[in-house]
């Protein structure tokens with residue numbers, strides 16, 4: 001049986017989501033609320049960002065590396081299991097050049113995640129300052145919203161504003177927000193997990209094919225094929241690529257090198 005990248009990544013999704021969720025919650029622990037309030041009192045959102053111990057957070061983030069490497073290696077295994085006898089080759093060499101490049105991509109992803117989280121803190125602080133919130137109420141709010149993107153944090157702040165405007169007691173506003181924040185953190189962790197795991201599995205498959213071509217297991221002009229689910233949910237970006245071929249290691253018409261084409265993409269590739 002051939003496992004698609006979606007099926008392979010599903011298996012690992014729970015562990016990565018859990019890991020990310022823990023990290024996002026732990027981020028709050030790394031913040032010294034007194035330092036944060038002092039930074040907020042300067043009126044500069046960047047000072048708030050700089051008051052957080054990002055090095056510790058980044059070190060924690062690297063704990064997701066083994067899970068992504070596992071997905072990459074499982075992608076390679078799935079490529080091996082679906083290969084027919086005439087081009088059966090080995091699994092990806094995890095000490096090889098391709099795996100090293102993949103590891104570099106994980107580090108880059110961690111940097112992006114870090115930057116997105118910093119941007120979130122910046123925009124929450126900026127918005128709180130705009131609203132004239134004092135450091136006493138802004139401090140705990142910023143800590144609570146740590147880990148969310150700018151957009152998610154902004155929408156929660158808007159809900160807070162509306163509820164206070166409606167005259168809801170502050171205590172009930174706080175409780176309602178706490179559950180909303182937790183839901184948003186879970187949604188963010190799930191989104192990152194799905195996306196990164198799927199990309200890792202797909203990369204493992206592609207790197208394996210390329211490794212085979214280099215090793216001579218398969219011809220260097222072997223073709224691979226893009227496969228969509230071919231249902232009514234296929235997006236305009238992926239639809240035209242259905243069953244289109246390209247040489248392994250080469251882009252498809254339109255420039256995409258491999259699946260996924262976008263977050264939540266359900267397409268996969270197979271060796272032709």
Ligand SMILES: [Zn+2]
Pocket residue numbers: 228238260261262265266267
């Ligand atoms: Zn797609």
